Amino acid sequence: xxxxxxxxxxxxxxxxxxxxxxxxxxxxxxxxxxxxxxxxxxxxxxxxxxxxxxxxxxxxxxxxxxxxxxxxxxxxxxxxxxxxxxxxxxxxxxxxxxxxxxxxxxxxxxxxxxxxxxxxxxxxxxxxxxxxxxxxxxxxxxxxxxxxxxxxxxxxxxxxxxxxxxxxxxxxxxxxxxxxxxxxxxxxxxxxxxxxxxxxxxxxxxxxxxxxxxxxxxxxxxxxxxxxxxxxxxxxxxxxxxxxxxxxxxxxxxxxxxxxxxxxxxxxxxxxxxxxxxxxxxxxxxxxxxxxxxxxxxxxxxxxxxxxxxxxxxxxxxxxxxxxxxxxxxxxxxxxxxxxxxxxxxxxxxxxxxxxxxxxxxxxxxxxxxxxxxxxxxxxxxxxxxxxxxxxxxxxxxxxxxxxxxxxxxxxxxxxxxxxxxxxxxxxxxxxxxxxxxxxxxxxxxxxxxxxxxxxxxxxxxxxxxxxxxxxxxxx
Numbered sequence: 001x002x003x004x005x006x007x008x009x010x011x012x013x014x015x016x017x018x019x020x021x022x023x024x025x026x027x028x029x030x031x032x033x034x035x036x037x038x039x040x041x042x043x044x045x046x047x048x049x050x051x052x053x054x055x056x057x058x059x060x061x062x063x064x065x066x067x068x069x070x071x072x073x074x075x076x077x078x079x080x081x082x083x084x085x086x087x088x089x090x091x092x093x094x095x096x097x098x099x100x101x102x103x104x105x106x107x108x109x110x111x112x113x114x115x116x117x118x119x120x121x122x123x124x125x126x127x128x129x130x131x132x133x134x135x136x137x138x139x140x141x142x143x144x145x146x147x148x149x150x151x152x153x154x155x156x157x158x159x160x161x162x163x164x165x166x167x168x169x170x171x172x173x174x175x176x177x178x179x180x181x182x183x184x185x186x187x188x189x190x191x192x193x194x195x196x197x198x199x200x201x202x203x204x205x206x207x208x209x210x211x212x213x214x215x216x217x218x219x220x221x222x223x224x225x226x227x228x229x230x231x232x233x234x235x236x237x238x239x240x241x242x243x244x245x246x247x248x249x250x251x252x253x254x255x256x257x258x259x260x261x262x263x264x265x266x267x268x269x270x271x272x273x274x275x276x277x278x279x280x281x282x283x284x285x286x287x288x289x290x291x292x293x294x295x296x297x298x299x300x301x302x303x304x305x306x307x308x309x310x311x312x313x314x315x316x317x318x319x320x321x322x323x324x325x326x327x328x329x330x331x332x333x334x335x336x337x338x339x340x341x342x343x344x345x346x347x348x349x350x351x352x353x354x355x356x357x358x359x360x361x362x363x364x365x366x367x368x369x370x371x372x373x374x375x376x377x378x379x380x381x382x383x384x385x386x387x388x389x390x391x392x393x394x395x396x397x398x399x400x401x402x403x404x405x406x407x408x409x410x411x412x413x414x415x416x417x418x419x420x421x422x423x424x425x426x427x428x429x430x431x432x433x434x435x436x437x438x439x440x441x442x443x444x445x446x447x448x449x450x451x452x453x454x455x456x457x458x459x460x461x462x463x464x465x466x467x468x469x470x471x472x473x474x475x476x
Contacts, residue, residue: 038133038142047136050284051147057275058154062090062161065272069265069323070165071473073373076257077463078169079473085173086161089180093157096184099124101156102149104189106197108210115213117190118197125149136282143282151279152192159188159228165373166236167243170460173468175447187439188231191432195219195227218403219428220394220421222291223280225335225387226432233380234433235440237371242444243453245370247460259319266323270299273330277337290401291337295330298340298349302329305353321357324378328356331382336390341399348393352385387429391422 067086071079093101103122110119122128134148135141160180164171197212214226221227248254256262278292306325307317332352333345340348359377371377394400395418402416447453454460459467466472 038135040131042140042142043133043144044136044141044283046284047141047143047282048147050288051143051151051279051282054275054279055147055151055154057272058151058158058279059090059272061269061272061276062154062158063087065265065268066158066161067265068261069269069327070168070373072258072261072263072265073165073256073320074168075254075463076474077465079257079465080471081173081464081468082164082168083473084469085164085168085171085176088173088177089161089164090157092177092180093160093184094153096181097149097153097156101184101189102152104185105152105156105192106148108193108197108199114210115194115216117193137287138283138285141283148282151282155224155228155276156184156188156192159224159232160184162228162232162375162379163236163239166240166371166375168372169464170243170246170454171239172451172453172455175451175453178451179443179447182443183235183440186443187235187436188227191231191435192227194431195221195428214428214431217427218421218424220339220390220403220425221335221387221428222338222390223277223334225331225383225390226428229331229334229379229383230387230429230432231436233376233378233383234437236375237369237380238437238440239444240371240376241369242441242448245368246372247457249370250368256320259323262323263319266326270326270330273299273334277334281338287338287401293342294333294337294340294345297342298333298345299326299329300349301346302326302332302349302353305350306357309354309357324356324360324374325353328353328378328382331379332386332389334383335386336393339390339401340393344393344398344400348386348389351389352382355385356382384429387425388422391418391425394421 063086067083070086071082074082100120100123102125103120104118107118107122108114109121111117128145128149130144130146132145133142134145136143160183163180163183164176194212194214196215197210198215199210214221219226246254273295274292277295278288281287281291303322303326306328307322310317310321329349329352332348333340336345336348356374356378359381360374364371364374364377369376392398394402394416396402396416397418444453455464455468
């Protein structure tokens with residue numbers, strides 16, 4: 001043991017060896033390898049063009065698509081209130097994303113809990129410039145970091161906007177916007193970090209050394225089944241329960257005032273969703289095409305399934321039902337878009353449509369909660385079916401992609417366990433439900449018992465448009 005004091009350890013070229021520790025001879029200095037720095041030559045202009053188009057498509061999903069979809073479903077006296085809520089949420093969420101959201105979701109430095117949420121070292125986009133880059137899923141291919149920030153910003157904009165449909169026609173405007181800022185900070189950014197954050201020596205998909213909690217478990221969520229739909233859906237359910245049902249709920253008719261607008265909104269949602277899903281591969285390649293066709297056929301199957309169910313149950317397929325089925329299919333295929341074979345994507349869309357139909361028409365009536373526009377019944381339930389179903393449709397034995405190794409542009413078909421992946425997906429679903437549910441409950445209750453969440457009964461009866469915003473949607 002005493003002889004060990006005569007030797008110093010030095011590393012070179014990956015080999016550990018011993019050299020004499022001589023008193024008058026300086027030990028060799030071994031310099032660390034230079035840090036890898038992406039260059040502009042590693043950027044594919046086709047990827048950049050596609051991702052900017054995809055970002056615009058996702059923004060279109062919020063305004064005008066979601067705004068028109070929701071606006072058409074409420075009564076005429078509340079039309080402008082819904083449009084204003086969605087529009088303002090998009091504006092506020094974009095600014096919050098710039099200020100601290102991107103840093104909280106996609107960094108891990110300067111935080112005591114790097115598995116749960118990121119730090120603030122990129123707050124206000126500090127250190128980001130046209131010369132900084134974000135990795136795609138292919139080895140050595142990058143996007144300008146601004147492109148990645150823009151794309152993810154549009155997701156942060158639409159997610160809280162989805163929530164408002166659950167308690168439309170009775171919520172105060174200012175408390176809603178306060179809730180959105182707090183919910184984004186405490187629910188959306190952490191869940192996005194847990195599900196989508198990873199980093200490695202070269203930010204490669206195949207070998208991340210630093211990941212969010214749920215990513216590290218191996219959960220699959222291609223475009224936001226957990227991050228967007230389950231997250232927003234459970235928040236909507238908590239909100240409608242805390243705020244309470246509308247005046248006259250179940251005792252007086254409350255039909256949509258314009259199914260034409262709802263149809264337009266649903267159609268624009270479908271178109272925009274191609275950016276949402278196909279863009280989530282971050283490249284213009286075959287996996288983007290796979291996500292595109294899966295988004296098309298799963299949604300078609302879901303819309304047709306809802307219409308068929310209504311034909312059997314009510315003898316009349318409705319436009320509202322078909323539009324609801326379309327949205328349910330879009331929600332369900334979101335986490336599986338880049339993993340499923342189109343054949344199994346069709347089945348997933350059909351199953352999700354049937355499941356959402358049951359919740360919207362039966363479960364909601366049984367429990368008597370007033371989810372105005374069925375945010376929970378479609379987004380949360382559809383998201384859960386999609387997230388769990390991803391474990392099935394991703395199985396290579398069924399034509400799925402398994403865990404995709406994008407660095408080799410091939411599917412890792414070996415060692416895929418459907419049952420094991422199903423358990424992992426279930427853990428991701430439960431974690432999202434608990435995290436977002438608890439955060440949402442605390443925020444809603446805090447606002448309810450301080451500044452108040454609900455408009456007075458006389459304002460609710462007369463309509464929010466004139467009293468909250470001083471305007472009418474229709475001046476006849």
